[in-house]
Amino acid sequence: MVEWIISNKEWIFSGLGIAIISAFFAILKTKTPKGGEGNLNVSGDKNVIGDGNILQITNLTEEKQQSNIKIVDISLNEDKEFIVDIKLRNIGDQVAYIKEISFDILDYYNIINPQMTHYQLVESSHTYDVVLGKEKQQVFNVSQSIGANEVDRFQVKLASSIAETRMVTIYYLTLSIIYDEDNKVVKSEKYLWAVPSISEYAACYISHTSMEIAKKNYLELKRMNNYDAIKSNHFISILKSYEENKSDFLIKH
Template sequence: MHGLDIAEVFLASQLESKLFVLSNDQIKQVLNSFESTPPAHNLKVVDFYEVQNDDQNDWADAATEVELKLRNAGSEVAFVKEVTFYTVKHWQLLTDRNHRAVDVSATYDISISEKTGSLAKKKIHHEIKPQETDRIRFKLHSKFSADPDGLSLYLIQVNVHYNEEMAPASFRQTLVNIRPPQVSEGSYFGGYSNETLKNNKNLAREILKLHTDGVGVEDYVIEVLESWMLAPDTL
């Protein structure tokens, strides 16, 4: 068709030889043509979890701390403007202790409501450089009068709003135990009521199912819930 005297297969080794006689700038230009350009704005929530306090006896600050791990996979700086905590659902695991409570004096960063569908917002100003990972902590508290020795469990959907025109970065729904703003100064324990047994077993069954479906739950909460699954239905 083209009036060639010789026509043969052009081998990969021959292509390689042609490439490497070019200048470095030319080689880079050729190779970059096969690489996808990262989007300008692409912030991801890598992880969201409750920070464990090693000193369980330190009640000087009883706030629940959670940590967000963020990664900017974009080519431009991500300006984080706001973080929201959406209460998907709330449960309370009871102990049937009768408490005489004393308030703890502390300052918290954000207040979470136990009401389903409530939204807590926190305005922040935080920059994450391109292709870098960062971690942000929040202290959570709630006005809900929870059992100081029980668990007050909040199913939370966290969203990170950044750069004016971008959709928020989100992470899977996560269960967080938000400790109440008071500790027990003294209590007596007279045994569990049948109502409490029913409440706690139903709660454990529901949350363990959520965990199986992919909701993030801390190991110590799983252990407590699994122990309640072994409890009798009535006493």
């Protein structure tokens, strides 16, 4: 083997020893960043452990998923008032803030009263939470929050401003939930609802009945029934009533 003498001292290294030392310093050079000595600090969600020679990088936290609202169920109570019962779930990791609900009207028909009825109307003292008109999109403010992996339930009373007294408006629609500052949207299935009028009356009398109006109502109900939608019980009962009495107003040829 070749021997070397360094700095006039009697230290003797073999060629193999020099190769080991050179490799050691090469490792130090690659492990240590410029100007870096001792422990290192790295910003963000990573933690660096080491003494400048051996580094270990670990993730301290995983990024949280955004809020994510799912519609669990939308049901109706049509006994006295038309109440929509909405059940939601947030499957995300962050709180969701619901700020608006939107009724997207795909089609509608006002049931016309075939009985010529005269009313003694009174002003309603009841304020409905949501009154639908005939606009294609109708947005209403709400204020609900759902925690991460939690559920919520709230109700909306519906009425129609365009329905005649004692009659209903048939709405073919979807319901959208708008939430968070970036306006995320979750949309419901399609529904066919018979929404009552906002008007109230003290008394009435009927002068006569129009078979032509009854026929028009029946044909429009049949048309609306062709939509692929979840139909309310009230709509189904109205259509059934017209079906059972159609012989009275349909002209036979």
